[in-house]
Amino acid sequence: MKHHHATLQRRAALLAVVVVLQAIAALFFVLDLFGDVIADGMGQHLAIEGAAVVALVVAVFGGALQIRALVLATRADEAAVAMARGAAAELVRLRFAQWKLTRAEADVALFALKGCDIAEIARLRGAAAGTVRAQLARVYAKAGVGSHAALLGSFLEDLIVAETPAPAGLE
Amino acid sequence: MHDDDETMPPARRRWDPVVKLTHWAVVGAVLANALLTEEGSATHVWIGYALAAVLALRLLWGFVGPAEARFSAFLPNPARALAHVREIRAGGHTRHASHNPLGALMVYAIWSCLGVVIASGIAMAGLPGAVRAERHEPAVATAQVGGEREEEGEKDGRKDREGEEEGGLGEVHEAAVNLLYLLIVLHIAGVVFETRRSGRDVVLAMLPGRG
Structure with a gap:
């Protein structure tokens, strides 16, 4: 990146x-x-x-x-x-703990947060797509969200302050 | 005291691109004029002018650059330098966002030395315009240096004007250059010492790509 x-x-x-x-x-x-x-x-x-x-x-x-x-x-x-990186990492750690994710679920959830889809996560973890899909479903359930986008949103909501951000610096 | 100035960048040492570029440009110019160019040749003189410009830019940067590049971050202070030596002896270790107090003295020593080298060099070579004018009408240049030539002229019989002019200034130029070489050796020794004491960051900070 x-x-x-x-x-x-x-x-x-x-x-x-x-x-x-x-x-x-x-x-x-x-x-x-x-x-x-x-x-x-x-x-x-x-x-x-x-x-x-x-x-x-x-x-x-x-x-x-x-x-x-x-x-x-x-x-x-x-x-x-x-x-921001530090804050995001801390928030992720905190939420995963609150949601009581298992190690495998936390792993899958982290990949999902980084933007990987199910096929990619399966490849990265050397697991079957079905397994990952099931783990992800449990993550969504524990987090109380219905979709990948909603999972991302739940983090952004905590990280982004509602006020409009100042236009960034130099031209 | 100013090591933890809140305007200083945190933790690791770093130099901005102007500090790096001027540093390596000075290195290049000194090496070129020491090893490659013929003393007194046009190339030697032009490299000297370029060196003068680079040094001038670094001095300007000492007023307008980011915190750690400014003179205010490394004012010459023998007392602090001594304290720094004591600290080294005691095995202590303060992080310095800019030059450490000993390094700061070295910086000013090298700059002063470069200043003398440049000033004596330009005094010998003349301004580029004056050099050109001299070629067209020697009378102008002769009139300018006539005063000193009277005394210097007798003892140095070689080649007319060039040789005589070089006399005193040439010796100043040479002495300053030799002192510069000594300072450079000490500077490198200091960097080696500091690298062994505090790690590779000392060297890496001056290399490209870590702006």
Whole structure:
């Protein structure tokens, strides 16, 4: 599974490469400009060149700020995913205990929560599809739900707060 | 005190892409100019300029980067460095999200050294524009360095301008570079030591892919 923070991380790394190249270019132009001004004095052409150099330096600054934002967003994302993962694992453990699932049922239920269908679960556990279907039925009964979707829903209900989530960070 | 600053990322040490890139760019530039390029050649000088830009970017990052990349996370502090040494001796172990106090001193030492190398290098090579102007009309450049040349000119008879100019600055450049090599050896020794003491994270944190 691809995580959002991995994408952010790649973007930050790419942008860092760009900004390093920009910084090198900016320094070359700054030095070149100084050299030209020393050699020829300030003219209209050099004034425009100077403005371009300033723009490049500002771009380096802006790029640096953008990288910082990406790095921080990556870390926030990682932390959020880790926290959610911990909370979800804890919730699953708790519910399974409350429902008094057997080991085999808990196993099957966990696969079901991760999105596996009966055929996949059977293959993963090396069991017959019929056995898995029966175990899953007992899980549904103990959990008081009627379907796979309802089982997932019963967990999401506890994990998701009813208020609308804030739109996620950067553009 | 600032090791558990709430803005610090938790537990494992990590460096952002700018810190990593500038670190390895400096490594590349120093290696290239030490081993590959001919001293005083155009390539040597251009790599020096690139090194200057990379160092400048890292210093800028020291103000705007994430918490552990900022100067405020690893201000030079000999007292803390000594305390750190005592801690190592006592077998203690504090986690540092940024450089440890001893490493911080090394960082500033290397940066200062690089600064001197770059400054003396640029002083010798001149600005790119000035170099170009010099080629067209030597009078301009000669006028600029005329002052020092009077004294230096006599004792160093080789090759006219280039050789004379290099005199004092060249020695500064060389001495600073040699000091830099020593610091690099110490830096690597420090990393090896710290890796054996606190695990592979020290090295892994600077490698790509763990942003």
